[in-house]
Amino acid sequence: MIRHIVAWRLASQDPAERAAQAQKMSDDLGALRGVVPSLLEITVGPDVLGGGNWDVALIADFADRAGLDAYQTHPAHQAVVGFVRSVVADRVCVDLEV
Numbered sequence: 001m002i003r004h005i006v007a008w009r010l011a012s013q014d015p016a017e018r019a020a021q022a023q024k025m026s027d028d029l030g031a032l033r034g035v036v037p038s039l040l041e042i043t044v045g046p047d048v049l050g051g052g053n054w055d056v057a058l059i060a061d062f063a064d065r066a067g068l069d070a071y072q073t074h075p076a077h078q079a080v081v082g083f084v085r086s087v088v089a090d091r092v093c094v095d096l097e098v
Helices: 015-030 065-073 075-087
Strands: 002-010 041-046 056-062 088-097
Touching: 002 015, 002 065, 015 041, 015 056, 015 075, 056 065, 065 075, 075 088
Parallel strands: none
Antiparallel strands: 002 056, 002 088, 041 056
């Protein structure tokens, strides 16, 4: 199984705008559950402690690399990516075998 872990830092300096963007990202990415067939499990949400490091994190599981690739190119995921890229300043990603 492949575990896809991503965290984003948002570009906005306005706390209310950041919170709204983080929630929209979380909602939109979470809505991919049941839409992208290869997506086995997804956990996504904004940082609730306000630690100042990363604003949103995602953990998603796929049976294999082909499943992750199918997720990355799925039209529903690509629609979310457009918004994410418009509000993100930085991204970190790790894919590991579990």
